[in-house]
Amino acid sequence: MDPVVIGLTFLAIFVVELPDKTFLATLVLATKYRPFLVWIGVGLAFAVQTTVAVLLGHAVSFLPEEVVQAAAGVIFLVGAVILIREGRNHQAADEDEVVAKDVGGHKAVVASFLVLFAAEWGDLSQLLTISLVAKYGQPAAVFVGALAALLVVSGLAVVAGKQLQRFVKLHVLHYVGAAVCLVLAGVTAYELLT
Structure with missing residues (x-):
């Protein structure tokens, strides 16, 4: 496993997820249930979905390299546009809150999942x-980086989400995520053209 791929994946997923609805939903769930149980449920959901994404990405890697590079670049650009739009929306209006039932134990884990x-x-x-x-053609490294980022973001949401939002506005996080996507799109375009 290439530590650079793990680090790049972690960074990309971290900045994209921090301002995402996932962070907010986890934050709200943690106010309704015991935070550790929320984190377990959320972590299990992320593990399943990251596995599916890695398997799909591995299947896509069998396509011609130029097609994969072009598709990756387009996805990075689309991601930047989505994050910029969401950032603008968060500047204009407050996010609606998710409402969850007050339950405990395994029901909190299942509800969060x-x-x-x-x-x-x-x-x-x-x-x-x-x-x-x-x-990158490194499914294990991407899996480790992506899941680690998702677990850290959800951990931040259950532990320090409200405090983080006092210091960093949500729209700023969207714009940082958009910048990372633009950098990844630029690197991909450069690699495709050279």
Whole structure:
């Protein structure tokens, strides 16, 4: 496993997920349930979805390299546009809150799993994971980097989410994520053209 690929994957997924609905949903769930149980449920959902994304990315890697590079570049550009639009929306209006039932134990884990499992299908982080596996051809390294980023973001949400939002505005996080996507798109375009 290439530590550079792990690091790049971690960075890309981390900055994309930090301002995402996932962070906010996890934060809200942690106010309704015991935070550790929320983190377990969310972590399990991320593990399943990261596995699916890595497998899809590995399958895509069998396509011609130029096609994979072009598709990855387009996904990075689309991701940047989505994050910029969401950043603008968050500047203009407050995010709606997710409401969860007050339950404990395994029900909190299951509820957290189901909320995040449903919310993440086709999410930008899943698409980026697919693209990164296809681009670098290192599914294990991308899996480790992506899952680590998702677990850290969800951990931040359950532990320090409210405090983080006091210091860093949500739209700023969207713009940082968009910048990372633009850099990845630029690097991909450069590699494709050279």
